[in-house]
Amino acid sequence: MAKVKLTKKIVDSLDYTDKVVIHQDTLVSGFAVCTKSASKNYIINKRINGKLHRRVIGDCTIITLQDAREAAISAIASLMQGENPFESIEPVAVPTLAEAYQYYVSHKPSLKPKTIATYDRQIKGKLSDWLDTPLNDIMQSHITEKHLEITRASPSQANATMRALNAVWNFARLSYLDQSESAIIKPSPIDILTAKRLWNNVKPRTRHLNEDTxxxxxxxxxxxxxxxxxxxxxxxxxxxxxxxxxxxxxxxxxxxxxxxxxxxxxxxxxxxxxxxxxxxxxxxxxxxxxxxxxxxxxxxxxxxxxxxxxxxxxxxxxxxxxxxxxxxxxxxxxxxxxxxxxxxxxxxxxxxxxxxxxxxxxxxxxxxxxxxxxxxxxxxxxxxxxxxxxxxxxxxxxxxxxxxxxxxxxxxxxxxxxxxx
Structure with missing residues (x-):
């Protein structure tokens, strides 16, 4: 367990680790960041009256440091008064890609059948191996690998598939919220394609009948x-x-x-x-x-x-x-x-x-x-x-x-x- 004054820069710099590592905040006693192989969460990690209380507040990529610290202060205060702030709160499950896609289609009545058929080919077809995966488990590395895989067959379809996924992801992120109306889904990892300039340069089609043909x-x-x-x-x-x-x-x-x-x-x-x-x-x-x-x-x-x-x-x-x-x-x-x-x-x-x-x-x-x-x-x-x-x-x-x-x-x-x- 390491102790450090948690700042956004420090939280962002913390690496994902094979073992569970807790980084205790020196500013608020009992507030910490827990890193694992596939997650980085703000947590409460405090022993009160001899009992260790360790609960997840939220994903570091979803809620801000300030919001997490304030939530920790409120929860710790309740615990010290003998109350359990987590007792009546049921966690909201992060949807799988299939669930998020179904929610997207069902809540977009303006989508035309042809558009849905296209999305089906992209989401259900080209991303079929991700359908049962919770969105938060889809990493940036998965995005770049999948984009490259589809690119080998069709650069334009690789771009179109990732844009469809991005639309579904962002819609779900605004729709799936916890009791405090905070997002439970992390920001779209598709942004990595923009950050690394990996989008395929697909020239628009220009074929037509000219005066010779x-x-x-x-x-x-x-x-x-x-x-x-x-x-x-x-x-x-x-x-x-x-x-x-x-x-x-x-x-x-x-x-x-x-x-x-x-x-x-x-x-x-x-x-x-x-x-x-x-x-x-x-x-x-x-x-x-x-x-x-x-x-x-x-x-x-x-x-x-x-x-x-x-x-x-x-x-x-x-x-x-x-x-x-x-x-x-x-x-x-x-x-x-x-x-x-x-x-x-x-x-x-x-x-x-x-x-x-x-x-x-x-x-x-x-x-x-x-x-x-x-x-x-x-x-x-x-x-x-x-x-x-x-x-x-x-x-x-x-x-x-x-x-x-x-x-x-x-x-x-x-x-x-x-x-x-």
């Missing part, structure tokens, strides 16, 4: 036919039509997959996306080709709630995945393009055409800027007429690259006998 890709996309195109079923040519939708509107894949006829106003040629990434509804006027495509699909798909229904009869949702089909299109064109690559292409074409930035941001649903150099854009109101002009200009550019006009595409793919809608 766009024409050939668009030709192949226009001519692509699914194996059941001739049946005129509601799901016929889902891949072709939805990829054209992504290319000509810039909406996200999840927004297109979940598109319902209730979101489409064919009379006025508009589309409303209510479930967006930033929860800000997006009202889009449609270009000529997309408008014609939706009218064409409506003629044989109006009985379905989904604009792009699944071909699986038992499926109660819209289209869920077309990776196989856009893989075929990519193989035929010689360039691998995903729905999000088409979103980048849409905005890039807008830039090529010198479309006003406020218009592009509105079409991309990026209008809520908070950066100081872009704050003025928050005050600009863009009319639907300007947006429709931009949509048609972008469509025209895209199909011109394939040697076609908008009317050529409509005539080839979406000629209907009945346009009285």
């Amino acid at each position: 766009m024409g050939n890709y668009v030709k192949i996309l226009i001519n692509f036919r699914s194996e059941d195109f001739h049946t005129m079923q509601p799901h016929s040519n889902n891949a072709r039509d939805i990829m054209l939708l992504f290319l000509c509107t810039g909406i996200r894949a999840s927004e297109g997959y979940n598109l319902k006829w209730d979101n489409i106003d064919l009379k006025h040629g508009t589309m409303t996306i209510t479930e967006t990434k930033n929860s800000d509804p997006l009202h889009l006027p449609l270009g000529k080709v997309v408008h014609s495509m939706l009218r064409h699909r409506y003629l044989y798909g109006a009985t379905q709630p989904w604009v792009f229904p699944s071909r699986i009869k038992s499926c109660e949702t819209g289209l869920t995945d077309i990776s196989k089909q856009y893989g075929h299109i990519s193989d035929m064109s010689g360039i691998h393009i995903t729905p999000h690559d088409l979103r980048r292409t849409f905005s890039t074409v807008g830039d090529i055409l010198n479309t006003n930035m406020s218009v592009i941001k509105r079409l991309m649903n990026h209008r809520n800027s908070t950066s100081s150099d872009d704050v003025t854009l928050q005050y600009i109101q863009v009319s639907q007429k300007r947006l429709r002009v931009a949509m048609n200009e972008i469509e025209e550019f895209i199909f011109n690259e394939a040697g076609m006009s908008q009317d050529d595409v409509i005539q080839k793919l979406y000629t209907c006998k009945d346009y009285s809608l």
Whole structure:
């Protein structure tokens, strides 16, 4: 047992030890710090009337030295009066990672199913060996080792997994408190990645159709036919039509997959996306080709709630995945393009055409800027007429690259006998 005037600097410098070591405070008799192999706690360590009282006050990484010392003074005073200050206090258990994650998800009603599915893959999947581990037992060394392990397979997933863990950890730390409303969970050990600059430098993806590849890709996309195109079923040519939708509107894949006829106003040629990434509804006027495509699909798909229904009869949702089909299109064109690559292409074409930035941001649903150099854009109101002009200009550019006009595409793919809608 060592005696020393405990200060924050001294407490922080105390090493974790294989044996139990008690560092007695010289300022308050009976107050001490106990170090072990995996913990460092403020404790009461005082003999009163011949009986040794040794109780943990709290983790040194969770409560401050001043709070611990004051708690010790109060508890020792009660003990000396013959009272037991610990008698009615039941310790609050530190949650395991699985418990903390379940608490996080259940108390975040705004989380979308897709976000939860992503967190499940990260927390339940990549951190599965930690699920039964109390949070306070997860050390900084564990974090750096796990981050490196995941990095070997995917640097971006390593970063994303640790950010998800950090969100769960900080939420739990604010939620799991003792009777005095003090945190029982230590600060997030993920901070070690910042302190040691271990976060992976992942460059944002930039793949898109440029002016050298766009024409050939668009030709192949226009001519692509699914194996059941001739049946005129509601799901016929889902891949072709939805990829054209992504290319000509810039909406996200999840927004297109979940598109319902209730979101489409064919009379006025508009589309409303209510479930967006930033929860800000997006009202889009449609270009000529997309408008014609939706009218064409409506003629044989109006009985379905989904604009792009699944071909699986038992499926109660819209289209869920077309990776196989856009893989075929990519193989035929010689360039691998995903729905999000088409979103980048849409905005890039807008830039090529010198479309006003406020218009592009509105079409991309990026209008809520908070950066100081872009704050003025928050005050600009863009009319639907300007947006429709931009949509048609972008469509025209895209199909011109394939040697076609908008009317050529409509005539080839979406000629209907009945346009009285």
